[in-house]
Amino acid sequence: MPSQYPIDPSRTDLAREFMDNPMGPHSAALQRIVTRMRDSEAEGRYVLVTRIPYEEWGLAQLSGRRGVDLTLLEDQVFTSIEEAERAVFRMRWEQITGAPLALD
């Protein structure tokens, strides 16, 4: 069962911490949020797909089923893992809290 830890949408300070250092290590409070985000059902989970090894990655969602390919989200291409982590953090923040992440 995926994590059900509630994310407090007012804690944008923790979101900022993630944007500053997306690869971690994170503070304990931020790690709880990150764990909630990473602990999802396999079906639909965001993953990166190698487009050019070590240079360019696309975003995709897992099928969650053996033998069924992932679904590529063609409009999302990244040239660094950090950039991708930030983008997925934003998407998951909005999915879980119901509101887009607004950082000044």
Place this chain on the structure above:
Amino acid sequence: MLDKKIAGYSDQISVAPGERIRFMVSCEPGVDRYRADIVRLISGDRQPGGPGYRDELLPTSVSGEYPGRTQETYCGSYAVVPHGPAFDRLGDLGLQATIFPTLPNLRRACLISKMDIAAGRGFALWTDPADGLVLQLGDGAGGIREFALGQPLVAREWYLVSATYDAAGGEIRLSQQLLDSYARDTSSGEASHRVEGTAAVSCDAPLLIAAASREEARGKPVGEMIFNGRIERPVVASRVLERNEIEALRSDALPRALRPDICAAWDFARAIETDEIVDISPNRAHGELINLPIRAVRGSTWTGDELDFNHAPDQYAAIHFLDDSLYDCEWEPDFEFEVPADTPSGLYAARLTSGDQEDHITFVVRPPRNRSTASLALLIPTASYMAYGNARGAMETGNELLSNHLTVISPEMRYLNRHTEYGNSMYDNHNDGTGVCYSSRLRPLINIRPTHPWLWQLSADMHLVEWLDAQEIPFDVITDEDMHQDGVALLERYSCVMTGSHPEYYSTQMWDAIHAFTQRGGRLMYMGGNGFYWRVAYRDDKPGAMEMRRTEDGSRSWASEPGEYFMAFTGEYGGLWWRAGRTPQSLVGNGFIAQGFDHCSYFRRTDESRDPRAAFIFEGVEDEIIGDFGLIGGGAAGLELDSASRGYGTPPHALTVATSEQHTDAYIRVNEDIGHMLLSIGGLDDPQVHADMVFFETPRGGAVFSTGSIAWVSSLFHNDHDNNVSRITRNVLDRFLDPAEFD
């Protein structure tokens, strides 16, 4: 976008000069030709800042262009019984078995079949998602008639099922009876049908258990519509069986009165350690198992009083069939290589290239079988390669929580996901959820490649190969399988044996050999973490196959069923070596304590490192901090960590010369070391979450040095090998190659 379309495997993993190795290759459409060369592998890590891929071409007759073709793989396990006189008398028919379906709702699946479809002759008994038991009989005129019971089976319950055909009376009877007792059970039932005319029950086709067959390939029937689950005591009779007879045949020895009418009754409790299924009827219609279904599993009569199948084989009279198990792809060879007599021992590959496509079918050239050609042996952990081979987790369960980073899916991983027929790793579950307890190297192992972006096993061990090459130290390469077969005699030819970064899986023969080596003056450099952890078994008559059971506890992706902790191959108790009284700590001074996959840390020297006995290790090393750099996670202490423990058997005189620190909360102590789960098991809280680098002397002048961390080898390359990890490794190696005895 980069895609992978070519892969292969070899019939051997280790060959000596003068011997032959064959290579089998399959290409997806679009790869019409490929080039093959034999190369010596030097390095593999292509990440920025890494050593890159390097090899050395061996001029051989293999070099050249080959036609690309797609080779079929038939996965799934079943039994084949050749047609014989035992089945000639079939006119009436009695079929029965005790079954435990694990995926009854997936699709129709065949329990037992003997059918010539073209002629419309024979019989087949199926499970159907909607109708439960279904009997098919040939009409003798090219057609097949079908009779259903009409009630679906429940998954993971034992049923006694039977089907009979009375030719004279034209009556079919079907029965499926739940062996357990549930209120409101609707899955048990019976049905009878009238047959118009006569059915043609007898045919010359082979009999299959757990599968149907429409075609032959490579001289034997290809199983399809494979049944997932357990089958016990299948029986074929040449007359209608009554209820009391069906009950008697379920488990007892064959009743005397029934013998004349039994065509075959297979007792899966016999010959458990083999691929044979034994018919206990007078006909002796024995059969052969294909693709390693699981044996030594609980049957319907298991009481729980006996946990070892060796003591009560009758309670283990079932076989677990699976539609995705695989032993041998059995592809046609594309080319073969006769290793010239003067070929230096080393790690080699058949390098396949075609445009942007490549594959490296990796193998070892060991030294000549009767001698060594260097003082140092690099012991390639092929058992562990096999355990991890074709790990599917990245695209299924997803590894994001383990790594604490987004999962990156490489072309290799998508290719593996496209090729479910290549089978699974021992970290996966079968399609029906059963843990994978057998592996084989007679199939492409997609992640066991020198350039695989997941730096693990071979791809991580390439860092060690690259470092040894750069040090210009001569070394032989040998494998787990060589050590399993040759014993300590193989190791004794060397002053020093060096392991790979994660030698986790050990057979009894391997453990005995390496332990004896350390006790007879040998020097062992254990270059990784979580070694000597799980017990595995090989079978002499099943080359390239390996078994393990994930028993009791241990860091594990699945758990063996209760009562199934003993390995079918050898009858040995499986699981953690610790549970068999042989701890890693007693062998190498440290043992698995924690794992985490986000960041790697560093070691700090200890007071014990100032002991004069350890002076040689740190010669020329001024730093207190060791390995705060590296190509995996940025440090030498990481991924899986081993610590010293007197309680677990670390020799009392062992020196812990460095200890790692500052591990993140993604590092968690192994569950077998934890009683109650507490909040404080992560790296930030738990002082047990650390690696210990250990040195100790062994009897007769030998010694052991253990790094305590899988990530260690990935720090060797840093700063063109001029770093303290490289220096410590070199110091130890130089001293371990020095014949002067340790006190």
